[in-house]
Amino acid sequence: MDRDRILLTPGPLTTTLRTKLAMLKDWGSWDADFNALTAGVRHRLLDIVHGHDTHVVVPLQGSGTFSVEAAVATVVPPGDKGGHVLVLDNGAYCKRAARLTEMMGRRASVMAFGEDEPVSAAALDARLKAVGSITHVILIHCETGTGVENPLAEVADVCQKHGKGLIVDAMSSFGALPIDARTTRFDALVAASGKCLEGVPGMGFVFIRKAILDACAGNSQSLAMDLHDQHVYMGKTGQWRFTPPTHVVAALSEAITQYVEEGGQPARLARYADNCRTLVDGMTALGFKPFLRPEVQAPIIVTFHAPGHPAYDFKQFYQGAKARGFMLYPGKLTQVETFRVGCIGAIGRHEMRQAVEAVADTLREMGITSGAPAL
Ligand SMILES: *Cc1c(COP(=O)(O)O)cnc(C)c1O
Numbered sequence: 001m002d003r004d005r006i007l008l009t010p011g012p013l014t015t016t017l018r019t020k021l022a023m024l025k026d027w028g029s030w031d032a033d034f035n036a037l038t039a040g041v042r043h044r045l046l047d048i049v050h051g052h053d054t055h056v057v058v059p060l061q062g063s064g065t066f067s068v069e070a071a072v073a074t075v076v077p078p079g080d081k082g083g084h085v086l087v088l089d090n091g092a093y094c095k096r097a098a099r100l101t102e103m104m105g106r107r108a109s110v111m112a113f114g115e116d117e118p119v120s121a122a123a124l125d126a127r128l129k130a131v132g133s134i135t136h137v138i139l140i141h142c143e144t145g146t147g148v149e150n151p152l153a154e155v156a157d158v159c160q161k162h163g164k165g166l167i168v169d170a171m172s173s174f175g176a177l178p179i180d181a182r183t184t185r186f187d188a189l190v191a192a193s194g195k196c197l198e199g200v201p202g203m204g205f206v207f208i209r210k211a212i213l214d215a216c217a218g219n220s221q222s223l224a225m226d227l228h229d230q231h232v233y234m235g236k237t238g239q240w241r242f243t244p245p246t247h248v249v250a251a252l253s254e255a256i257t258q259y260v261e262e263g264g265q266p267a268r269l270a271r272y273a274d275n276c277r278t279l280v281d282g283m284t285a286l287g288f289k290p291f292l293r294p295e296v297q298a299p300i301i302v303t304f305h306a307p308g309h310p311a312y313d314f315k316q317f318y319q320g321a322k323a324r325g326f327m328l329y330p331g332k333l334t335q336v337e338t339f340r341v342g343c344i345g346a347i348g349r350h351e352m353r354q355a356v357e358a359v360a361d362t363l364r365e366m367g368i369t370s371g372a373p374a375l
Contacts, residue, residue, distance in 0.1 A: 005322065006351050009329045010144050010172050010301045011064075011194040012201045013345030015255070019199065022254035027246040034246060035238035037253055044256050045205055048174075048265065049189070051181035055207040058227045058234070061245055064171045064192035067204025069100050070225040071167055071188040074216050075208065076136050079107040083219075085167075086111060086127065087138045088119040088155070092145030092332045097138050097169060104221060109134070115146055115333060118296055121154035128162040136165040136187070142173040142298040145332040146291060147340070149177065149298035156184045165212065171195055171204075172300050175259065176268045176344065187212050193248055196268060196300070198346050199255040202248035273299040275343040275352045282356030283341075286363065287370035291338055299343055301329070306337040308374030311367050314339060320362030326355045 007014045027034040038059070045057045060067045077083040083106045087098040090113040101108040111127055113119045119139070128134060139155050142148070152168060159166040165187040170179060174191030181189075187209045194201030206227055208216070213228065220226035224242065233241045262268060276299035280290055283304060291303035306312055314330060317339070321328050331338030341355070363371065 003325070005325050005327050006347060006355065007327045007345060008342045008355060009327060010342045010344060011192070013194065013198065013342065014347050015198055015200060015251070016258060016346045018258060019251050019255045019346070022250045023200070023247040025250060027250065029244050029246060030239060034244070034249075037249055038234075038240065038244070039238065041249060041253050041256065044260070046207075049179050049181045049207060051207055054181050055209055056213065056231060057205050057207050058231045059203055059205045059240070059249075060225075060227065060230060061203055061240070061242065063201060064190070064195070064204050065096065065100070066225070067190045067192060067206050068097060068169055068171075069104065070204075070220075070222075070227050071190050071206045072097075072101050072106065072138070073104055073220040073222055073225045074206075074227040075165060075167060075188045075212065075219065076101070076106050077219050078105050078221065080105075083107060083135055084109070084133045085136045085138055086124075086131075086134045088124065088140075088150070089113060090117065090119050090146075090148060090150070091115055091140065091143035093140045093143055093169060093171075094138075097140065101138070116148070116292055116296070118148055118150045119155070121151055121158050124155060125158045125161075128158065128164060134164060136167055138167045138169065141168055141170040141177065141179075142300050144172040144301055146303050147298055147301040148292055148296050149173070152179065153184050156186055160185045172344075173298065175265060176272050176300065177298065178265060178269070181207065185209070193252045193255075196272070196344050197252065197255050197259055198344075199252035200248055202245040203252070269299070271348060272343050274349055275299065275347065276302060278349050278352040279341060279343060279356065282353065283359065283371065286356070286360055287372040289373050291333070291336070301340050301342045301344070303331060303333070303338045303340050304371070305373035306331070306339060307363070307368055307371045309368040309370065316366060317362060320365055321355075321358050324358035324361060326358045
């Protein structure tokens with residue numbers, strides 16, 4: 001097959017030809033043209049969250065997790081200076097956030113919720129009343145491990161009421177789910193180039209609330225991860241500290257142009273919601289069962305129970321779908337066997353229908369009569 005396969009994964013994902021073509025140019029990292037490109041990207045990222053009055057946005061090299069680490073390191077004081085983070089945990093990315101927080105010498109407490117339910121703002125309210133030492137809360141907006149959507153606005157209101165900082169990992173939701181900095185208060189919100197903005201992977205970016213920016217100086221124990229330093233340097237020179245991912249920035253700039261042309265966040269959400277509906281309807285007709293209730297499912301990635309049929313084997317299933325042009329994603333749950341299918345990327349209803357067809361064809365080849373899970 002000489003055509004790229006469709007990536008039904010939550011990043012890297014399928015990009016448009018325009019986005020790919022934007023990478024066929026070499027940029028000098030010190031040059032005014034590239035500085036203007038970076039400034040344009042930062043400006044339009046702030047447009048997306050309506051954050052010009054309240055926030056700055058600081059880009060950082062690396063995958064999304066690098067920016068989550070950087071956000072925690074920059075915003076939360078070290079443990080011996082009182083930094084104490086509460087992580088609202090309903091999945092794998094929450095656990096990763098707790099781990100990196102602890103590894104960087106910040107005190108981390110975890111508040112556990114079921115993996116098939118959103119975290120609870122009311123429970124957070126009670127915990128913040130009871131434990132005075134907590135300084136910051138970490139919320140994963142869409143927990144990509146399952147696909148569940150967490151209540152960002154409610155959690156932000158509770159944090160504001162208690163005077164606590166909020167750090168949001170909005171990696172897999174940014175650009176698709178609504179986020180409004182004018183009405184939702186957060187100290188830091190993290191996303192990346194290669195998710196719902198449909199750029200290529202290689203850089204993250206963190207919105208930091210202007211009111212807390214000065215107090216962030218000196219928090220970071222890492223030079224490369226210090227977003228305060230990155231911001232100050234970029235303000236002075238227009239340049240990134242250290243080699244920027246020039247081609248990734250160029251691709252993101254082109255991807256944002258297409259995002260705006262498509263109609264911005266509402267249009268992106270509508271397309272992904274349609275993808276998700278098409279996928280779930282088609283898979284349900286084959287007997288598959290989604291892991292989540294529809295009310296808590298974000299239209300980003302869907303977790304399905306593995307078929308209960310004895311002939312099912314994920315590797316073989318994956319290879320079958322791949323041979324038909326579609327890349328699925330393994331499950332991330334420890335208790336039940338699942339697999340995941342992404343709804344994001346430069347794809348629409350037709351690709352989702354074809355994906356369901358590829359799954360149906362693969363099941364036939366494997367001798368599996370239904371996608372229904374074991375009882
Ligand atoms: C993709 C993602 C990340 C970042 O993962 P990387 O592999 O480092 O890019 C972090 N949090 C969530 C919720 C994600 O979906």
